[in-house]
Amino acid sequence: MTCVTTQENGQIKLTINGSVLIEDAAEFHQQVMHGLETSSHLEVDFKEAGNFDLSAVQILLAAGRYAQKAGINFNIISPSSALPDLLKFLGLDSVIFHEYPGTRVHS
Numbered sequence: 573m574t575c576v577t578t579q580e581n582g583q584i585k586l587t588i589n590g591s592v593l594i595e596d597a598a599e600f601h602q603q604v605m606h607g608l609e610t611s612s613h614l615e616v617d618f619k620e621a622g623n624f625d626l627s628a629v630q631i632l633l634a635a636g637r638y639a640q641k642a643g644i645n646f647n648i649i650s651p652s653s654a655l656p657d658l659l660k661f662l663g664l665d666s667v668i669f670h671e672y673p674g675t676r677v678h679s
Contacts, residue, residue: 591622617649
């Protein structure tokens, strides 16, 4: 996994390339939390991402919870089908979008 961070007009965008697996969890978590702690609007762009595992889902769920409590806009941009498919398989597709209404997915 590689993560490119860009900032414009107070918004942070993380562009994720490659798979987000357990061995990437610490770096992914650090990048997401840094974005949430330093901006009122965070976008995580997965259009170049590959596979995901449960560690990535846990980080996204935690980020959604954090964003909701802090009043931060948190958007997931262009997810490959792997992320929605994994969320649906785990029964978490409605959780991430209904429990944390500030979290949005855009294709």
